[in-house]
Amino acid sequence: MSDLKSTGPQTADAPTPEDALHEVAGLEEKNGKSGGPVLAADGTPLKHSLARALRLQKLRALGLIAPLLIFVLVAFIAPIADMLFRAVENQIVSNTLPRTVQALGAWDEDASEVPPEEVYEALYYDFFIAAEARRHTRLGQRLNYENAGMSSLFRGSGRDVDDFREADVEAIQDLDDKWEDPAFWTAMMAGQGGEALIEDRRAAFMALADLDERGVFGDLQCAVSGLFGGACDPAPEDIALNFSISSEIIDLLPLTAMAYADFGVFTVLEDGDVVTEEEPWEAVLVALASDLRALTPEDLAAYEGAARDDLIAAKAAVDQIDPESFAALFTAADEDWGTRSPWLTIATYAPDYTSGYFLNAVDMQKGLDGPEARPENQQIYMMLFQRTLFMSLVITGSCILLGYPVAWLLANLPMRTANLLMILVLLPFWTSLLVRTSAWKVMLQQQGVINDTLVWLGLVDDASRLVMINNQFGTIVAMTHILLPFMILPLYSVMQTIPPSYLRAAKSLGATNWTAFWRVYFPQSVPGIGAGSILVFILSIGYYITPEIVGGTTGTFISNRIAYHISSSLNWGLAAALGSILLAVVLILYWAYDKIVGIDNVKLGG
Amino acid sequence: MVALTPISRKPVRFYVPTVALAGAFAGLLVGTANGSGLLGAVIGAVLLAVLAYVVTHFIDNEKPVRWAFVILFGIAGAALAGVSGAIIGLAFGWFFGWFTYWLYEGRYRARLAPYLTPGQVLWHFAFRVLVGAILIFLITPILVVMPLSFNAENFFTFTPEMLRFDPEGYSLKHYRDFFSSDDWQQALRNSLLIAPVATLLAVSFGTLAAIGLSSEHVPFRRAIMAILISPMIVPLIISAAGMYFFYSRIGLQGTYLGVVLAHAALGIPFVIITVTATLVGFDRSLTRAAASMGANPVTTFFRVQMPLILPGVISGGLFAFITSFDEVVVVLFVGSAGQKTLPWQMFTGLREQISPTILAVATILVAVSICLLTVVELLRRRSERLRGMSPG
Numbered sequence: 001m002s003d004l005k006s007t008g009p010q011t012a013d014a015p016t017p018e019d020a021l022h023e024v025a026g027l028e029e030k031n032g033k034s035g036g037p038v039l040a041a042d043g044t045p046l047k048h049s050l051a052r053a054l055r056l057q058k059l060r061a062l063g064l065i066a067p068l069l070i071f072v073l074v075a076f077i078a079p080i081a082d083m084l085f086r087a088v089e090n091q092i093v094s095n096t097l098p099r100t101v102q103a104l105g106a107w108d109e110d111a112s113e114v115p116p117e118e119v120y121e122a123l124y125y126d127f128f129i130a131a132e133a134r135r136h137t138r139l140g141q142r143l144n145y146e147n148a149g150m151s152s153l154f155r156g157s158g159r160d161v162d163d164f165r166e167a168d169v170e171a172i173q174d175l176d177d178k179w180e181d182p183a184f185w186t187a188m189m190a191g192q193g194g195e196a197l198i199e200d201r202r203a204a205f206m207a208l209a210d211l212d213e214r215g216v217f218g219d220l221q222c223a224v225s226g227l228f229g230g231a232c233d234p235a236p237e238d239i240a241l242n243f244s245i246s247s248e249i250i251d252l253l254p255l256t257a258m259a260y261a262d263f264g265v266f267t268v269l270e271d272g273d274v275v276t277e278e279e280p281w282e283a284v285l286v287a288l289a290s291d292l293r294a295l296t297p298e299d300l301a302a303y304e305g306a307a308r309d310d311l312i313a314a315k316a317a318v319d320q321i322d323p324e325s326f327a328a329l330f331t332a333a334d335e336d337w338g339t340r341s342p343w344l345t346i347a348t349y350a351p352d353y354t355s356g357y358f359l360n361a362v363d364m365q366k367g368l369d370g371p372e373a374r375p376e377n378q379q380i381y382m383m384l385f386q387r388t389l390f391m392s393l394v395i396t397g398s399c400i401l402l403g404y405p406v407a408w409l410l411a412n413l414p415m416r417t418a419n420l421l422m423i424l425v426l427l428p429f430w431t432s433l434l435v436r437t438s439a440w441k442v443m444l445q446q447q448g449v450i451n452d453t454l455v456w457l458g459l460v461d462d463a464s465r466l467v468m469i470n471n472q473f474g475t476i477v478a479m480t481h482i483l484l485p486f487m488i489l490p491l492y493s494v495m496q497t498i499p500p501s502y503l504r505a506a507k508s509l510g511a512t513n514w515t516a517f518w519r520v521y522f523p524q525s526v527p528g529i530g531a532g533s534i535l536v537f538i539l540s541i542g543y544y545i546t547p548e549i550v551g552g553t554t555g556t557f558i559s560n561r562i563a564y565h566i567s568s569s570l571n572w573g574l575a576a577a578l579g580s581i582l583l584a585v586v587l588i589l590y591w592a593y594d595k596i597v598g599i600d601n602v603k604l605g606g
Numbered sequence: 607m608v609a610l611t612p613i614s615r616k617p618v619r620f621y622v623p624t625v626a627l628a629g630a631f632a633g634l635l636v637g638t639a640n641g642s643g644l645l646g647a648v649i650g651a652v653l654l655a656v657l658a659y660v661v662t663h664f665i666d667n668e669k670p671v672r673w674a675f676v677i678l679f680g681i682a683g684a685a686l687a688g689v690s691g692a693i694i695g696l697a698f699g700w701f702f703g704w705f706t707y708w709l710y711e712g713r714y715r716a717r718l719a720p721y722l723t724p725g726q727v728l729w730h731f732a733f734r735v736l737v738g739a740i741l742i743f744l745i746t747p748i749l750v751v752m753p754l755s756f757n758a759e760n761f762f763t764f765t766p767e768m769l770r771f772d773p774e775g776y777s778l779k780h781y782r783d784f785f786s787s788d789d790w791q792q793a794l795r796n797s798l799l800i801a802p803v804a805t806l807l808a809v810s811f812g813t814l815a816a817i818g819l820s821s822e823h824v825p826f827r828r829a830i831m832a833i834l835i836s837p838m839i840v841p842l843i844i845s846a847a848g849m850y851f852f853y854s855r856i857g858l859q860g861t862y863l864g865v866v867l868a869h870a871a872l873g874i875p876f877v878i879i880t881v882t883a884t885l886v887g888f889d890r891s892l893t894r895a896a897a898s899m900g901a902n903p904v905t906t907f908f909r910v911q912m913p914l915i916l917p918g919v920i921s922g923g924l925f926a927f928i929t930s931f932d933e934v935v936v937v938l939f940v941g942s943a944g945q946k947t948l949p950w951q952m953f954t955g956l957r958e959q960i961s962p963t964i965l966a967v968a969t970i971l972v973a974v975s976i977c978l979l980t981v982v983e984l985l986r987r988r989s990e991r992l993r994g995m996s997p998g
Contacts, residue, residue: 542841
């Protein structure tokens with residue numbers, strides 16, 4: 001009916017500066033050495049002024065395209081790039097357990113069954129702040145995709161970690177009420193030299209809690225919203241923390257200083273409280289006890305800062321307690337911590353970037369010695385990809401079968417009749433996808449129109465109505481119907497260009513009907529079949545709505561799984577990896593389409 | 607089309623068996639619905655064979671006979687199955703009246719080349735019947751939805767009352783539901799708030815870019831075109847996933863602005879394609895003429911170029927509008943409950959509480975798309991006229 005198509009840049013009309021440039025070059029060659037360069041009216045060489053005009057035109061064209069290009073890059077290409085990035089990004093482990101990941105680097109998996117005590121100790125401090133910020137469950141959920149059971153392990157241990165080494169905490173607190181007084185703590189820690197440590201802990205906490213730095217762009221946005229009277233929260237990296245740590249304390253009590261800095265940052269950024277008014281949490285006291293035990297009495301005697309006598313008394317108290325090891329404490333909280341399995345998972349997924357999601361998307365996983373196949377019962381994605389490809393092929397095939405005769409008739413009928421029949425093709429094409437899908441749901445369901453008709457005719461027994469929906473059959477029928485116009489329209493536009501006299505000529509030379517069609521007509525219509533097939537195939541492998549509604553469980557596509565991972569299981573990384581693979585398939589087909597048909601020849605509306 | 611072949615009356619041994627065959631088929635349908643298919647087929651075949659023989663041999667006047675067929679079958683249908691039976695009967699009567707004389711007088715041959723063999727003639731008509739069936743397949747779902755939306759019951763199928771054409775079986779109930787339900791009205795409002803703004807964005811950026819793209823000296827033309835067309839090629843679920851991730855990073859997820867931007871991006875390829883197509887026939891000397899007479903580029907654009915490419919711009923805009931208006935996957939992910947559009951509401955309706963209100967909405971949407979289709983078609987013809995091409 002129409003060919004709303006674009007062709008390349010036009011060349012047919014008036015001369016352009018480029019043509020003139022060639023002309024001038026030719027002219028100068030002809031003049032040879034005798035004449036100088038051809039001059040324009042203003043005395044500059046004509047070549048130069050033409051080149052300038054050409055450059056201006058190019059710039060003008062680019063200037064017209066630029067706004068849209070930037071818009072598409074930001075609103076569409078950037079999201080796709082972000083998805084590709086998410087498919088490999090894996091910073092959650094190192095953000096949530098930074099010290100543990102660092103300590104794990106020293107663990108030799110072959111030498112010992114489980115990591116050394118230092119790793120458990122690092123895990124304690126990481127876990128404590130993660131549990132306070134309620135971020136440990138998120139990591140548990142993430143690692144659960146790789147190793148079932150991690151989620152409950154993390155959730156359970158988060159509750160227990162508050163009570164680790166309770167004896168230390170109580171021993172110090174029983175000594176003097178001072179230890180529960182926030183002001184005493186601030187005074188003891190206060191001093192110069194700890195700024196770097198505090199900023200380091202602030203950065204770690206911002207990574208843990210997903211607080212983004214505002215940056216220049218954010219500041220600008222803030223300033224603009226300020227103009228309209230909108231309030232803007234201060235950026236997390238700019239909030240004043242109002243506490244300090246002295247370098248003497250850092251030297252004397254390194255763990256305590258670190259734990260206190262964690263506590264201070266958390267109190268200000270997460271709770272919005274003032275450090276001088278809050279009692280430090282248990283981890284600070286546990287750290288203090290560890291630090292004091294490691295000190296000799298002489299070290300402490302040499303210390304001359306605040307609360308010296310209190311520290312000496314505290315050391316005396318904690319020295320009488322035999323501390324439980326963190327390894328034992330974690331194992332008591334959940335015996336899995338005493339096994340290799342969770343540690344291997346953490347160590348495997350510790351790097352900031354991982355191929356784990358992609359491996360998962362092709363039914364593999366990371367093992368000790370590189371990628372390995374997943375257990376049989378967990379392999380679903382290759383099956384889904386195969387099903388998607390298979391069903392898309394079937395749909396494309398049925399579209400060819402149904403579309404070819406229609407396109408042939410339309411191309412061979414007189415224009416007026418063809419236009420009239422074309423409405424029957426275009427009407428579904430223009431009808432909302434959901435209208436057509438709901439129509440198929442109405443038609444195919446067991447109490448639906450088709451079953452009712454069959455029962456009324458007596459072809460099917462009332463008790464054994466056909467199951468035509470929520471399976472592959474339903475998806476194929478509905479999607480063939482929905483995509484059929486995309487096959488008919490390109491086929492029709494190719495067939496229109498085949499002269500009918502060729503068929504008559506073949507027949508007059510003695511070909512049978514079939515030979516004439518197969519040897520003469522069909523080869524000329526192949527480009528139409530190619531264009532239509534690729535179009536239908538590309539559209540169908542990414543379909544989501546129709547399989548979701550009429551596909552049930554056996555008729556769904558890979559796209560339904562992607563949607564499931566985004567909105568239900570929240571495994572965004574896997575969704576992104578599956579999406580990236582699908583995107584790669586589509587882009588290859590798109591490239592093929594471009595080679596065969598040309599993007600410029602995409603046709604719309606018939 | 608003019609007649610190609612002189613026609614002549616056909617012998618009895620040809621048309622009586624053929625009509626009997628058609629009669630057997632019709633009888634089979636009526637028979638199975640009433641108990642015995644075989645008996646129906648036999649009765650149908652005998653009845654039609656006798657009728658065909660009688661009317662062609664003993665009555666010479668065609669018109670009254672065909673009316674008699676219609677009335678006779680109508681009465682028979684009414685006797686068998688009431689009002690709906692009568693209507694089916696009338697249709698059968700008309701068909702058999704026409705069919706008998708079509709064969710008897712040899713009219714079927716009139717428009718075919720005289721040298722075709724009987725087999726080729728048979729194939730010719732069988733092929734048409736096949737294509738007709740495919741076209742019916744294309745159109746049925748829409749035809750089924752429309753009457754069902756007037757169902758008085760909350761069923762997704764034809765009730766006996768509807769089949770009896772009992773007025774009690776029909777009502778505007780589902781349309782009333784649609785216009786009185788807050789959910790649906792909110793969804794309609796959201797759709798009407800999102801689609802025009804997205805269309806406006808797509809059309810204004812897209813038209814400018816298409817004009818830039820159609821000039822002769824664009825570097826990287828292919829690459830730019832590929833990027834601009836990509837929203838149409840990338841599967842919606844991937845666009846939706848990417849936008850969901852990225853927009854939640856920059857705080858656009860779940861906002862009106864986010865949905866508008868996403869829909870504008872999806873509509874842009876359609877604007878680019880239609881407008882560049884219109885620009886193909888645009889004569890550039892017109893802008894040069896305008897410039898030589900002292901018009902500045904802005905005046906030239908609005909007074910000379912724009913009026914000529916307007917049909918393309920409008921149909922691109924309609925494509926962009928319908929893309930946004932029909933779109934559900936992206937809005938499902940990028941939007942939040944506050945941006946629930948009509949298709950979203952239909953999608954939830956189809957997946958969760960199935961209510962026939964959906965069919966009423968579907969019918970309204972079909973009506974809207976018919977209007978848009980008509981507008982696009984008219985614009986296309988106008989555009990081709992302006993560019994000096996023949997319509998059609």
